[in-house]
Amino acid sequence: MLKGNAIVGQSGGPTTVINASLAGVIKGAFAANEIETIYGAEHGIEGVLAENLVNLNERFADPKMLNLLIHTPAAYLGSCRYKLPKEFDEKYDKIFEVFKKHNIAYFFYIGGNDSMDTVYKLSQYAKRIDYPINIIGVPKTIDNDLAITDHTPGFGSAAKYIGTSIREITRDAQVYDSSTVTIIEIMGRNAGWLAAASALARTENEPAPHLIYLPEMVFDVDKFMADIEKASKTYRNVIAVVSEGVKTADGKYVCEGAAASVVDSFGHKQLSGTARVLADMVHAKFGWKVRSIEFSLLQRCAAHVASLTDVTEAEQIGTAGVNAAVSGQTGMMMYFKRVSDSPYKVEIDSYDISKIANVERVVPREWINEEGNDILQPALDYMLPLIQGESTAVFENGLPVYLKR
């Protein structure tokens, strides 16, 4: 049984509940006899490299602070998009020097696909140098694109925000007695889970959004224009949802050319403006009033309307990660196994990280309609349990209270 200190880090894009997982890890570490002190690495693995460590036992001695942390969006410890090199180089030596210096026996990394790559590489390197440490990945991403796990913490709250906001925008879009088209752009580079979540907004007497385009399908601009025209014959106010990541048959993003392409350190193009480009086209062709709306950062940090299910699970999976580590597991990612849809029930287990890192899980073809402009009932049945319950952020003086590092 390993005994010593622990480090926890956060990596990748922010989510509403990434700090609930952090709180879960902290609570687990506080409860574990094997862990003396738990440190937070500022800006993920970069904070380990730079030895920027925060003593979380001191910082969160007061349970009230942990409760605020649970409801604070975005990575409290700071995040990074740092990719470790393929070859084990001096960066690895440096990381393990820091581990050794601080008597680190446990390392927890809360993140998405790219972060699981870090977990995988570090656990491989530890094996190689025979350094006694248990390294566990805790999943996090609004994109819901991690393999093996039924869903990822962060997705449910983003889905709830999207469903809520689209219900509101739909009410707003219908107030005037004139034809309009509203095109809403949703995050999701390669996986359309979040765009699919827009369908949750529908009710018995409100079919909006009328069209949903996922990046899983080739995007055909002419077909899109025809879809809009057809929808406008039934609906005065057409609401269409497009994923930021939709690509035409030539493999280009719809927004490419329209805006300068910026590439981040993982080689991902930064997308923006897909809805705007399409809105301009629709307006030019049909002359209707067309509005484009980007949910932008709001969909990944709206802690004021988080899913209670998501917040609760995010915390639980963090604590479960600590329990797995102290029981001797390493090189694993924690994941959700869905036991049943109705009543909704999940179990938390761990899985070999090498099977998860760098694998992307997209919306299955059979959950998308034939035409490729909508999703089907099984997708709704899958998503609905994940947005249940309202998480009560702490409001003071009219606004939610969020912790700052």
Added chain:
Amino acid sequence: MLKGNAIVGQSGGPTTVINASLAGVIKGAFAANEIETIYGAEHGIEGVLAENLVNLNERFADPKMLNLLIHTPAAYLGSCRYKLPKEFDEKYDKIFEVFKKHNIAYFFYIGGNDSMDTVYKLSQYAKRIDYPINIIGVPKTIDNDLAITDHTPGFGSAAKYIGTSIREITRDAQVYDSSTVTIIEIMGRNAGWLAAASALARTENEPAPHLIYLPEMVFDVDKFMADIEKASKTYRNVIAVVSEGVKTADGKYVCEGAAASVVDSFGHKQLSGTARVLADMVHAKFGWKVRSIEFSLLQRCAAHVASLTDVTEAEQIGTAGVNAAVSGQTGMMMYFKRVSDSPYKVEIDSYDISKIANVERVVPREWINEEGNDILQPALDYMLPLIQGESTAVFENGLPVYLKR
């Protein structure tokens, strides 16, 4: 004492609480002996002209429906941007024909500046033809730009949404260890109240937003760039707020030229893209990662995070409008008179509509700092009471329930 039926209409841009005022009018009408049936005009005065009237006694016989109405954003009855002509022409004859046919003795119009113009003109015309009807305006606008009244229903909830979202975006913007600039565009064509509300997001240890630009001040692009550069020396992640309506010294909107200008039926230019234009400039000059975010429609329809104070007052002022009308008043707008800031206390009274219609109230110069890139404490003291309390929208199955006409 007039006896007969009533019509209520909604006009202008949607707000989160315009239906709370509608519910207030309906409740007032249900309680008033002088009013037999209250009808809703679909799409405001256009619905009167077209005789599209909905029987609200039937529609809202069930109090549960009224409660859902209170929490539903955007104009339940539909809205319009219809401006009555200056000269009393056949449109007026038609409106009063409909009034006569349906035995209308009371007309309530919930709206902003342009809608109060309608109230004014109709009450003048009624006098001229000696038609016995009491006509009352119920204020509504997220822009908070109506004269006489301390504030307008709708502003508090929009301000709460803006404050909440900026707190969340600020947490998100600070996660990476790199310089960024986030430029947030807030609604407000000529009045900067909503942009000013962004300052509510600040806390003792979080000064963001660092810069706030209101349309009340001439916008100088060079000064803006210098402000950003200066702020970036103190803050790694600069958050700047710009009103959509900021204009340069030559009287042009910053976004003009960048996007095609669309003009609505009141002659207002539709603005969009101010933040985007500025973001492109900042990125080109400094090379930092720059993100522009438009809150767009979300700020005027986010009923899921409405201000309880706003919702409550919106309903009260609707009912007060009915009470004023049945007590014999006409050609008046209801308004809030602030009795004290702390404890916050307002009274509702009525005021001659001719002094309010077509007058715009902007943020006073003395509430804006010398440099013109921030607001001052008195503005905060004024706004803070208006966002107090959380209105509990009705959630079912994970999402808020909103009524559709």
